[in-house]
Each structure stands twice: as C-alpha cells, then as structure tokens.
Amino acid sequence: MAASSFYSLILLISLLSTTFTSMQGFIDDRLIQQVVSSDGRDDLLTSAEHQFSAFKKKYGKTYPTQDEEDYRFGVFISNLRRARRNQMMDPTAVHGVTKFSDLTPSEFGRRYLGSGRQIQLSKDLSKGPILPTDDLPLTMNWTAKGAVTPVKNQGTCDGCWAFSTIAVLEGAHFLANGQLFNLSEQQLIDCSTECNKNGKVCNHGCEGGNRVLAFKYMENSGGVVQAKNYRFIGNNSGLCNVTENSQIVASLCRFHLIEDDHDQYAANLVKHGPIAVSIPIKFLPAQTYTGGVFCPQVNCMSNEITRHAVVLVGYNNGTSTDSDQKKVFSWIVKNSWGNDWGEGGFFRVCRGLLKACGNHPVALYAIAKNNTTGSCA
Numbered sequence: 570m571a572a573s574s575f576y577s578l579i580l581l582i583s584l585l586s587t588t589f590t591s592m593q594g595f596i597d598d599r600l601i602q603q604v605v606s607s608d609g610r611d612d613l614l615t616s617a618e619h620q621f622s623a624f625k626k627k628y629g630k631t632y633p634t635q636d637e638e639d640y641r642f643g644v645f646i647s648n649l650r651r652a653r654r655n656q657m658m659d660p661t662a663v664h665g666v667t668k669f670s671d672l673t674p675s676e677f678g679r680r681y682l683g684s685g686r687q688i689q690l691s692k693d694l695s696k697g698p699i700l701p702t703d704d705l706p707l708t709m710n711w712t713a714k715g716a717v718t719p720v721k722n723q724g725t726c727d728g729c730w731a732f733s734t735i736a737v738l739e740g741a742h743f744l745a746n747g748q749l750f751n752l753s754e755q756q757l758i759d760c761s762t763e764c765n766k767n768g769k770v771c772n773h774g775c776e777g778g779n780r781v782l783a784f785k786y787m788e789n790s791g792g793v794v795q796a797k798n799y800r801f802i803g804n805n806s807g808l809c810n811v812t813e814n815s816q817i818v819a820s821l822c823r824f825h826l827i828e829d830d831h832d833q834y835a836a837n838l839v840k841h842g843p844i845a846v847s848i849p850i851k852f853l854p855a856q857t858y859t860g861g862v863f864c865p866q867v868n869c870m871s872n873e874i875t876r877h878a879v880v881l882v883g884y885n886n887g888t889s890t891d892s893d894q895k896k897v898f899s900w901i902v903k904n905s906w907g908n909d910w911g912e913g914g915f916f917r918v919c920r921g922l923l924k925a926c927g928n929h930p931v932a933l934y935a936i937a938k939n940n941t942t943g944s945c946a
Contacts (some may be wrong), residue, residue: 624666624671630869649654649670659865662921665857667910668910669910677856694781701837709835709884715740721801722905723754730779736903739751741842745946750819751796757787759774759809763785775804826845829843837934839886841935845880852926853865862919
C-alpha cells in the first residue's frame with residue numbers, strides 16, 4: 570500500500586472515531602437532560618452536586634456523618650448513570666432522580682422488592698366466569714371513578730400482599746355500596762396469619778405474605794375495619810386487635826381467580842373494579858422510574874422472578890395523544906411506595922410485561938357485601 574493511501578486511511582478512521590465520539594456525547598447530553606431534573610422543570614440541573622443538593626432538600630434526606638454523605642453522593646452518581654442506561658433500555662418510560670437515588674440496587678431490593686413468596690393456588694380456589702371482551706371501552710380508570718383510595722406507603726414492611734388485597738376490597742365495597750373507605754392493612758398484617766392446608770405457605774406480616782390467604786381471612790373473619798381505627802405501624806404488632814366490638818365496615822362475599830389472559834384481565838377490571846395482580850418486579854427498572862410506560866427490554870436468562878403484589882386500576886388502549894406513548898397499550902397500576910414515587914404513586918406498564926418471562930400474574934377480583942341489603946351480587 571502506498572504511503573499516501575495508508576495515511577488517508579488513518580485520517581478516515583480518525584475522522585469516523587471523532588464523529589462517533591461527538592455523536593455519543595450528544596446522545597449522552599440529551600439523556601442527561603432527560604434524567605437529571607428532579608422536579609420536571611425546564612431549567613435542568615447540570616452538576617451532580619447541584620442535583621444531590623436538590624435531591625436532599627426535596628426528600629428531606631440527612632446523613633449522620635460526612636463520610637456517610639460522601640458515600641451516598643457516590644451512590645447517587647452511580648444511579649444517575651443507571652438512569653441513563655435504563656432510559657436507553659426503556660424508552661417509553663422516563664427515568665431519573667427518585668427518592669431511592671441514594672440507595673444501592675441491593676439496598677433497594679432488600680427494602681422494597683419483597684421476599685417474592687410464591688402463591689400456591691389451592692385446588693378449591695375457583696375461577697370466575699369467562700367474560701365477553703368484544704365491547705370493552707378503550708380506556709378505564711377506577712381512580713377517576715372514585716373507587717381507589719390515595720396511594721399508601723408500606724415503607725420497609727414487606728406487606729405489599731396486604732396493601733394489594735385491601736385495595737381490591739376497597740374497590741369492591743365501593744361498587745357494592747357507593748362508599749369508599751380507607752381500610753386497614755395492619756389488620757391483615759396482624760390477624761391474617763394462617764397457612765395453607767399443607768402448611769408450606771403462610772402469612773408472616775411484614776416478613777411477607779400471600780394474597781390468597783389474605784382473601785380467605787377476609788372471607789371468613791367478618792370483614793375489615795377502617796385504617797383510622799387500626800392504623801398501619803410498619804411492622805408486626807404481635808397481636809390481632811380486632812374484637813367483636815370492632816367497627817367492621819367492609820365485608821367480602823367471595824373472590825375468584827381470573828383466567829390467565831390479558832383480555833380477561835381487562836374485562837374483569839371493567840366489571841368488578843380493581844384487581845390484584847403480581848408483577849415480576851426485578852425485571853422493572855423501578856428504582857429510577859419517574860413516569861411513562863414501563864416496557865423495558867427484559868433479560869429472561871435469570872431464574873429469579875420476584876413477584877410484587879400491586880393493583881390494576883385501569884388501562885389505556887393506546888389512545889394517548891402523546892407522540893412518545895401513541896399506540897402503546899398500558900395498564901394503570903397502583904403501587905404501595907407512597908405518592909412521591911412514579912406518577913403520584915402509580916405506574917404504567919405495557920401489555921405484555923405482566924406475563925414477562927413466564928410470569929403468571931395470579932389476578933384476583935372480589936365481590937363485597939351490600940351493607941344495606943346484606944346481599945352479595
């Protein structure tokens with residue numbers, strides 16, 4: 570090869586490398602602009618120190634020592650990088666600074682992703698009837714219809730199973746009585762301590778539990794009191810404080826398993842109100858989620874599926890006017906991590922994510938008693 574051709578080739582490679590680097594820098598800058606603002610304003614924060622200061626102020630974060638604060642600042646920077654990667658892998662959602670941004674992934678997992686206790690379905694658990702799906706509305710949102718209480722916060726109590734179950738009874742009671750009560754999760758945590766028939770699956774309060782057993786408790790116990798009369802304390806009290814004189818306001822008639830089918834989830838949601846489901850939470854980049862529709866590229870190589878109990882409260886059949894979300898079917902999900910996470914404590918997931926990697930959501934609906942007539946629909 571002639572010397573002139575050789576140097577021309579070197580020059581071309583150098584130019585291509587410089588162009589790629591510039592483009593990557595431009596992409597990174599755009600992604601940084603997407604993820605660094607903790608409050609969604611246009612005046613985007615540009616320095617990590619400034620971001621960390623705003624994060625501490627917004628969420629009331631303090632640290633006992635300077636060493637601890639320095640360590641958390643390093644974790645915070647790592648989570649900014651993670652948010653950028655998550656934005657690439659999950660473009661229909663928005664990722665950035667959240668109240669969990671000073672936690673390592675392992676800390677976040679231990680505190681908020683739960684034990685992943687498996688729901689073993691008993692043979693006597695009946696499936697509800699197959700519902701028609703031809704004329705379902707394009708959108709449904711039980712929150713807008715008044716059947717959903719404000720988002721609650723389980724804190725570090727592994728009690729998502731109780732929050733999910735209670736939310737379903739709250740919705741079912743609303744449909745049967747026209748009243749929305751804020752019901753007590755702590756009652757389930759303290760009182761629903763039974764095991765299944767072979768004793769292999771039990772409810773352990775804030776150490777994890779099972780929605781099927783919780784529904785059976787509500788079915789057999791007479792009902793649930795309001796949260797103001799049996800307040801959530803974030804741990805196991807060690808004593809069931811429901812007595813014959815307790816002011817029970819909502820009673821469960823029965824509950825049923827929903828056919829493992831997306832259209833049946835939607836049809837039962839429309840007919841019966843909010844439904845309890847389990848999601849493969851470790852497949853979701855939840856630690857950095859601030860809004861939009863979760864639809865990440867999922868790696869199904871892992872055998873570990875940690876299920877998190879949540880509540881489907883609605884869906885949108887791809888009718889959004891937002892060009893980024895257009896034609897993306899999304900489930901509207903109520904979580905139990907407080908209203909300062911996600912979309913006011915809610916999040917959205919794309920249609921197929923409920924059943925990602927062979928996950929079976931174990932969807933359940935409930936029928937509540939009409940307190941006036943004493944009847945069950």
